[in-house]
Amino acid sequence: MKIAIIGAGFTGLSAAFELTKKKHKVSVFEKDNNPGGLAVGFEEKKWNWSLEKHYHHWFTNDHNVLGLAKEIKFDVITERPKTSIFLDNSIYQLDSPMNVLTFPRISFFDRLRMAGVLGFLRYNPYWKMLEGIKTDRFLREAMGENVYKKIWEPQLKNKFGNYANDIALSWFWARIKKRTPALSYPQGGFLQFAETLVAKIxxxxxxxxxxxxxxxxxxxxxxxxxxxxxxxxxxxxxxxxAIVTLPSFFFVKIAPGLPENYKKKLLSLKGLGAINLLLRLKKKFLTDDTYWLSICDRNSPIMAMVEHTNFMDKKFYNNEHIVYLGNYLSFDHPYMKMTKDELLKIYHPFLKKINPNYQLSIINSHLFKTPFAQPIIPINYSKKVPPFETPFKNVYLANIQQVYPWDRGTNYAVELGQKIAKLITIKQ
Ligand SMILES: Cc1cc2nc3c(=O)[nH]c(=O)nc-3n(C[C@H](O)[C@H](O)[C@H](O)COP(=O)(O)OP(=O)(O)OC[C@H]3O[C@@H](n4cnc5c(N)ncnc54)[C@H](O)[C@@H]3O)c2cc1C
Structure with a gap:
């Protein structure tokens, strides 16, 4: 069959890889100049590795993408970087049951309660029974008001903004279930990984x-x-x-002949964009070696700070220290229209709280924005997930709004690409 794939993100690449293995004639259309989609990277002159425009890693149980790396003989590095939270102006490592049980900002009873709830979510395989419950309500009742207000409410609000009270517990379950203390990364960066896949295809x-x-x-x-x-x-x-791997609203835009009812359903699925201000520094920002810092402060202008070089060695980036300042925002948020200098001015007072001298150390900065990055998962989302088949005969939709109950990620993009390729092959 002659098949068009729209989008060379990991869904499109994985579908193209599977279909070309089965000798189909595949053409991939990509509006960017590089493959990788949301995980695309760029490279500075003196760097040995490329770097993602938006922070990226894999969990060690991301079997689909790790399996793909193995299949194409691409080397993967696994490390155990530090994950912490910023609360009441201090950084606390919070990435193991022991850290939870010794966490000093809440009472011993609250710690036990929080550990119990997280354990329940991690070891409960039945996500379906959770999808009718809202995350905020569950956390408030199960962990108690104090823990919710201190730790979870600010993170939910920083991540989902106006949607913070709409998120299904099945989304939170997936986040807890999948998290592994060790993380993996493709050697040389996600761009190299995507380019190797392109070469194989x-x-x-x-x-x-x-x-x-x-x-x-x-x-x-x-x-x-x-x-x-x-x-x-x-x-x-x-x-x-054709396989369309774009967010649903882009599919609607390029396929005006779709039935109105179908378009309406797709457009009712909500999502947030992402914005990352990337700082290249002469000195380490998070001097305690934290890689991932979640901000538990409602007044913070940033959701998370990710010091990539506390995960991967700075020698690959000409000894620069790389820090992402990330936010998920709707595309009409004022930050989305700002320049990197305007944003840095807003972020500055907060950054100074964490590291007063960071500004002296800036070599350069970059700003990356994308209109769709994080699907909003409301309750009972399983009834809303769009099917692969569309009203257009032989046109398939395969995007990150269909990987539920899992959250977005390159692992699920790869799995999705594999699934859609199988479906097309069976239907042939
Ligand atoms: C801030 C952020 C952090 C993330 N962190 C992680 C992480 O740590 N680990 C992880 O695994 N995942 C992470 N992800 C998620 C991951 O990047 C995505 O889920 C995954 O890459 C989605 O792949 P996709 O192929 O489905 O879609 P996309 O990557 O969105 O690919 C779609 C492609 O279509 C192209 N396109 C759009 N319109 C057209 C058109 N009209 N014609 C041709 N081409 C078009 C786009 O340029 C893009 O390349 C993160 C994402 C963001 C934004």
């Missing part, structure tokens, strides 16, 4: 069109795709089938 006969945006999908006897290349040249091509 090309070797299997797959074609890539980078800097090429799919502008319209039509469904006649075959699937017709209209696309625009970097030189503003327009083209059309017919395929037997």
């Amino acid at each position: 090309k070797k299997n006969g797959g074609k890539f069109y980078f800097n090429t945006e799919a502008k319209e999908i039509k469904n006649n006897t075959r699937v017709n795709i209209k696309y625009k290349m970097i030189n503003d040249q327009w083209s059309y091509e017919d395929f037997d089938a």
Whole structure:
């Protein structure tokens, strides 16, 4: 079959890899100049490795993506970096049952209660029974008001903003269930990993069109795709089938002929964008070696601080210290329109609280934004997950809003790509 794949993120790449192994004729259209999608990387002149525009790691139980790395013989590094929270102006490591039981900011009874609830979620395999319950309500009742207010409410609010009280417990369950103390990372960066996959797909006969945006999908006897290349040249091509890996609202945009009812359903699924201000520093920011710092402060202008070089060695980045200042925000949030200097000005007082001298150490900074990064998972989401098959014959939707009960991630993108390839192969 001649198959078009729209998007060279990990869903598209994994589907293309599977389909070309089965000798299908695959063409991948990607509007960016590089593969990797949300996990795409960039490289500075003196660096040996590329770096993701948005912080990325794998859990050691991310079997689909780790299995793919193994299959294409791509080396993966596993470390046990430190995860901490910033609470009442101090940093506390909080990444093991022992840390929870000795956590000094809450009473011993509250610690036991919190450990019990986290243990229940981690070892309970039945997520379905949790999806009708809201996370905030459950945490408040199960862990107690004090623990909820101190630790969880600020994190939920910082992450989901106005949606903080709408999130299903099955989402929180997935976060607790999947977290592993050790984390993995592709040697050389996610861009190298994606490029190696592209090379394998090309070797299997797959074609890539980078800097090429799919502008319209039509469904006649075959699937017709209209696309625009970097030189503003327009083209059309017919395929037997197409896989669209874009967020649902982009699919609606490029397929205006879809039935109104279907479009309405897709558009009712909500999501948040992401913004990361990346600081390249001469000196370490989190001097206690924390890699991931969740901010438990409602007044914080940032949700999390991720010091990548407290996970991967700074020698790969010309000895620079790399820090991400991350937020999930709706695309109409004022931060999304700001420049890196305007944002740094807003973040500055908060950053100074953590490390008063950080500013002297800045080599450079970069700002990365994306309109869709984090699906909002309301209660009973299993009834809302869009199917792979769409009203257009032989056009399949495979995006991160369909990996429920898991949260977004490259592991699930790879799994999704594998699933959709299998579905197409069976239906052939
Ligand atoms: C801040 C942040 C942190 C994250 N942290 C992690 C992490 O630690 N670990 C992890 O595993 N995952 C993480 N993720 C999630 C992960 O990156 C995504 O879930 C995953 O990459 C989604 O892959 P995808 O292929 O489904 O979609 P995408 O990566 O969104 O790929 C879609 C592709 O389609 C392209 N495209 C869009 N429109 C068009 C068009 N009209 N024509 C052609 N191409 C088009 C886009 O450029 C993109 O390349 C994070 C994401 C963000 C934003």
